[in-house]
Amino acid sequence: MKQKKTSPAIRMVFAIVSIVVFCVIANAQQEDTSKDTIQQASYRVVTQRLGTMHERIVAVAFSSDGCHLAYVTSGPWTVRVVVDGQEGSEYNRIAGASLVFSPDSKRLAYVARKSDKWLVVVDGQQGPEYDGIAEGQLIFSPDGKRLAYGAGRDDKQLVVVDGQEGPVYDGIGKGMLIFSRDSKRVAYMAQKGDKQIVVVDGQEGRKYDKIGESTPIFSPDGKRAAYAAQKTNKWLVVVDSREGPEYDGIGKDMLIFSPDGKRVAYMAQKGDKQLVVVNGQEGPVYDGIAGLIFSPDDKHVAYIAQKDDKWLVVLDGQEGPEYDGIGIGTLIFSSDGKHIAYVSQKRGKQLVVLDGQERPEYDGIGDSPPVLSPDGRHLAYQVRKGNKWLVVVDGQEGPQYDGIGEGHPVLSPDGERVAYIARKGNKNFVVVDGQEGPVYDGIGKGTLVFSPDGKHITHQARKGNKQLVVVDEQEGPVYDGIIQNGPTFRDQSVVEYLAVKAGVLQRVQHIPQGQ
Numbered sequence: 112m113k114q115k116k117t118s119p120a121i122r123m124v125f126a127i128v129s130i131v132v133f134c135v136i137a138n139a140q141q142e143d144t145s146k147d148t149i150q151q152a153s154y155r156v157v158t159q160r161l162g163t164m165h166e167r168i169v170a171v172a173f174s175s176d177g178c179h180l181a182y183v184t185s186g187p188w189t190v191r192v193v194v195d196g197q198e199g200s201e202y203n204r205i206a207g208a209s210l211v212f213s214p215d216s217k218r219l220a221y222v223a224r225k226s227d228k229w230l231v232v233v234d235g236q237q238g239p240e241y242d243g244i245a246e247g248q249l250i251f252s253p254d255g256k257r258l259a260y261g262a263g264r265d266d267k268q269l270v271v272v273d274g275q276e277g278p279v280y281d282g283i284g285k286g287m288l289i290f291s292r293d294s295k296r297v298a299y300m301a302q303k304g305d306k307q308i309v310v311v312d313g314q315e316g317r318k319y320d321k322i323g324e325s326t327p328i329f330s331p332d333g334k335r336a337a338y339a340a341q342k343t344n345k346w347l348v349v350v351d352s353r354e355g356p357e358y359d360g361i362g363k364d365m366l367i368f369s370p371d372g373k374r375v376a377y378m379a380q381k382g383d384k385q386l387v388v389v390n391g392q393e394g395p396v397y398d399g400i401a402g403l404i405f406s407p408d409d410k411h412v413a414y415i416a417q418k419d420d421k422w423l424v425v426l427d428g429q430e431g432p433e434y435d436g437i438g439i440g441t442l443i444f445s446s447d448g449k450h451i452a453y454v455s456q457k458r459g460k461q462l463v464v465l466d467g468q469e470r471p472e473y474d475g476i477g478d479s480p481p482v483l484s485p486d487g488r489h490l491a492y493q494v495r496k497g498n499k500w501l502v503v504v505d506g507q508e509g510p511q512y513d514g515i516g517e518g519h520p521v522l523s524p525d526g527e528r529v530a531y532i533a534r535k536g537n538k539n540f541v542v543v544d545g546q547e548g549p550v551y552d553g554i555g556k557g558t559l560v561f562s563p564d565g566k567h568i569t570h571q572a573r574k575g576n577k578q579l580v581v582v583d584e585q586e587g588p589v590y591d592g593i594i595q596n597g598p599t600f601r602d603q604s605v606v607e608y609l610a611v612k613a614g615v616l617q618r619v620q621h622i623p624q625g626q
Contacts (some may be wrong), residue, residue, distance in 0.1 A: 146158060146159045146160075149588060151585050151621075151624075152585060152624075153583065153585060153623060153624055154582060154585060154621045154622060154623055154624065155621075155622050155624060156587050156588060156619065156620070156621055156622075157619070157620045157622060158588070158617050158618070158619050158620075159617060159618045159619075160615055160616075160617050161195050161196035161609075161615075161616045161617060161618055162193075162195075162196025162197070162615070162616055163196075163614055163615050163616070164611065164614050164615070164616055165182075165184035165193060166184075167184055167185045167186075168182045168183070168184055169182075169183050169184070169185050169190070169207055170182060170183040170205070170207025170208070170210060171183075171210075172210035172211065172212060172219075173212075173594055173595040173596045174212040174216035174596065175212065175214065175216055175596055176216045176596060176597070176599040176607075177594055177595060177596030177597025177598060177599050177607075177608050177609065178216060178597065178599060178607050178608065178609060178618070179194065179195055179212060179216055179219075179609070180194070180195060180594050180609050180616065181193065181194045181195075181210050181212070181219050181221075182210075183205045183207050183210070186201075189201040189202060189203060190202055190203075190204060190205045191205070192205060192210070192219075192221055192232070194219055195609075195616070195618070196616050199232070199235055200232075200235070200237075202223040202224060202225055203223075203224045203225060203226065204223065204224040205221060205222070205223045205224075206221065206222040206223070206244070206246075208246070208247075209221045209222035209244070209246075209249050211249055211250070211251065212251075213251040213255030214251060214253055214254070214255050215254070215255040217255055218233065218234055218251065218255055219233070219234065220232065220233040220234075220249055220251070220258055221249070222244045222249060222260075223237075225237075225240065228240035228241065228242065229241050229242070229243050229244045229262075230244070231244060231249060231258070231260055231271075233258055238271070238274060239271075239274075239276075241262040241263055241264055242263045242264055242265065243262065243263035244260060244261070244262050244263070245260065245261030245262065245263070245268065245283055245285065246285070247285055247286055248260050248261035248283065248285065248286075248288050250288060250289070250290065251290075252290040252294035253290060253292055253293075253294050254293075254294040256294060257272065257273050257290065257294055258272075258273065259271065259272045259273075259288055259290065259297055260288075261283040261288060261299075262276075264279070267279040267280065267281065268280055268281070268282050268283045268301075269283070270283060270288060270297070270299055270301075270310075272297050277310070277313060278301075278310075278313075280301040280302055280303060281301075281302040281303060281304060282301065282302035283299060283300070283301055283302070284299060284300030284301070284302070284307070284322065287299055287300040287322070287326070287327070289327065289328070289329065290329075291329035291330075291333030292329060292331050292332075292333055293332065293333035295333055296311065296312055296329060296333050296336075297311075297312060298310065298311045298312070298327045298329065298336055299327075300322045300326075300327070300338075301315075303318065305320075306318035306319065306320065307319055307320070307321055307322045307340075308322075309322055309326075309327050309336075309338050309340075309349070311327070311336050316349065316352060317340075317349075317352075317354075319340040319341055319342055320340075320341045320342060320343065321340070321341040322338055322339070322340055322341075323338060323339025323340065323341070323346070323361055323363070323366075324363050325363055325364045325366070326338035326339050326366060328366060328367075328368070329368075330368035330372030330375075331368060331370050331371070331372055332371070332372040334372055335350065335351050335368065335372050335375075336350075336351065337349060337350040337351070337366060337368070337375055338366075339361040339366055339377070340354075342357065345357035345358065345359065346358050346359065346360050346361045346379075346380075347361070348361060348366060348375070348377050348388075350375050355388070355391060356388075356391075358379040358380055358381060359379075359380040359381060359382060360379070360380030361377055361378070361379055361380070362377065362378030362379070362380070362385070362400065362403075365377055365378040365400070365403050367403060367404070367405065368405075369405040369409045369412075370405060370407055370408075370409050371409040373409065374389060374390050374405070374409070374412075375389075375390060376388065376389045376390075376403060376405065376412055377403075378400045378403055378414075379393075381396060383398075384396040384397065384398065385397055385398070385399055385400045386400070387400060387403060387412075387414055387425075389412055394425070394428060395425075395428075397416040397417055397418055398416075398417040398418060398419065399416065399417035400414055400415065400416050400417070401414065401415045401439050402414055402415040402437075402439060402440065402441075402442045404442060404443075404444065406444040406448035406451075407444060407445075407446050407447070407448050408447060408448030408449075409448070410448055411426060411427050411444065411448060411451070412426075412427060413425065413426045413427070413442060413444070413451060414442075415437050415439070415442060415453075416430075418433065420435075421433035421434065421435070422434050422435070422436055422437040422455075423437070424437065424442060424451075424453055424464075426451060431464070431467060432464075432467075432469075434455040434456055434457050435455075435456045435457055435458070436455065436456040437453055437454065437455050437456070438453065438454035438455070438456075438476075438480070440480060441453045441454040441480040441481065442480075443480050443481065443483060444483075445483040445484070445485065445486065445487035446483075446484075446485035446486070446487075447485060447486055447487060449486075449487050450465065450466055450483060450487030451465075451466060452464065452465045452466075452480075452481050452483055452490060453480075453481075454476050454480065454481065454492075457472065460472035460473065460474065461473055461474070461475055461476040461494075462476070463476065463481050463490070463492055465481075465490055470503075470506065471506075473494040473495060473496060474494075474495045474496055474497060475494065475495035476492060476493070476494050476495070477492065477493035477494070477495075477500075477515060477517075477519075478517065479492075479493070479517065479518050479519065480492075482520060482521065482522050483526075484522055484525075484526020484527070485524075485525070485526050486526065488526065489504065489505055489522065489526050489527075489529075490504075490505060490506075491503065491504045491505075491520045491522060491529050492520070493515040493519060493520065493531070494508075496511065498513075499511035499512065499513065500512050500513070500514055500515040500533075501515070502515060502519070502520050502529070502531050502542075504520070504529050509542070509545065510533075510542075512533040512534055512535055513534045513535055513536060514533070514534035515531055515532065515533055515534075516531055516532030516533070516534075516554065516556070516559070517556065518556070518557060519531035519532055519559070521559055521560075521561065522561075523561040523565030524561060524563055524564070524565050525564075525565045527565060528543065528544055528561065528565055528568075529543075529544060530542065530543045530544070530559055530561070530568055531559070532554045532559060532570075533547070537552075538550045538551070538552070539551050539552070539553055539554045540554070541554060541559060541568075541570060541581075543568055548581075548584050549572075549581070549584060549586075551572040551573055551574060552573045552574055552575060553572065553573035554570055554571065554572055554573075555570060555571025555572065555573075555578075555593065558570045558571040558597070558598065560598070560599065560600065562600045562603050562604060563600060563602075563603055564603045566603070566604070567582065567583055567600070567603075567604055567606075568582075568583060569581065569582045569583075569598045569600070569606050569621075570598075571593050571597070571598065572586075574589065577589040577590065577591065578590050578591070578592055578593045578610075579593075580593060580597075580598045580606065580608055580610075580619070580621070582598075582606050582621045585621075587619065587621060588610075588612075588619070590610035590611060590612045590617075591610075591611050591612055591613070592610065592611045593608060593609070593610050594608065594609035594610065594611070597609060598621075601620070604623045604626070605620060605621065605622050605623070605626070606620065606621040607619065607620045607621075
């Protein structure tokens, strides 16, 4: 089911991943939480010192908003976790890969060994001790209020949810422990002898030979659960404990609920053919299927299909035009569900198709999918003409550059503004609404962010070997490093991030004057 890959955009952003390498000192020092304030034309920059980075750092985790840093530091005989400059308890060992922040960035959990036992530490509090904690099974609920993990005792395994132990089994499926989106429900795969089951809210389902990868799943409203299962040499989908028809296979990562949870769709294999099943109704068979999605308004279902050596998009059962290839991951709906777009290839050229209408052909289109405004009125994407790159917004071509940033352009939340990173020679800058900003040696990948109201924009930048944050083209102080995932908007206009200068971790806020 392979398709022709879209042409890659030129990469010119810098990776901020080595921060703990250049921000270490000989010994940890006492925390200094004093604040400094720098006045700017439109903002005042408030800096709070959180503490000095330790010398021996063996693992690092960043909160999703970039405003919290946790790392494991090792001493002669023990290790400990440091969160925003605050040292935790000492342990014999800490599983560095287990460091995890909650989705709301407010909580931290990790796995530690104490003597010959393992335990989970959450918000600095130790949980019960076990013979082992399952790798990759420490998860927070989407709202950050609940915690679940797999644990081992003797030769059995169990799931612990909010400190409460579940039944013991012969095994717990790796990567198959999930919370519902509303955080109220829990499901996982468990091994019983040579059979596998799905446990939902403590209730065991039927025994099967195998439970499909990437399942179980919950509907977005959390009211329904589904998974793929193998029965002898056939596969089927189980929805709300009810078995569907049997097939030769069920597509991995292609079992989905509609946003309202009322419909379920999946890809099924019949011999050497594939088809999509929606609420038990089979669609036509094809040589290959990819990119199965529902529209955000629940009204439409679409996917990419292969017919002989051609590819097409199927929307609500209706086939679109055939192409030499369609970019996997480029099929998107607008937020209101009324518009659909994707990238296709025809006779060596690439083009965007919006609502069935072809846009102009180009030598290449960036790896990222086109972006649609919530109401579908605005469409933007990057293209290549010869060896130059440019951004097309609503059919209008922008200036040509040597490169456009990966993952760009980006639209403001209301879809009325567009921004992207561009490169001329070895210099980089941000283009906002067609206006080029100041030139830098690098712009942080994935750091270009609009405020929720779309009135402000921020990003990381590099000058030589120093890094800084820019808000509405106003530069902040320079640092040795800016922590990953920052900056972020705390509200409509306050920007916050973590930075390191001379080995000291600092929390930085850009606050509008008069606020």
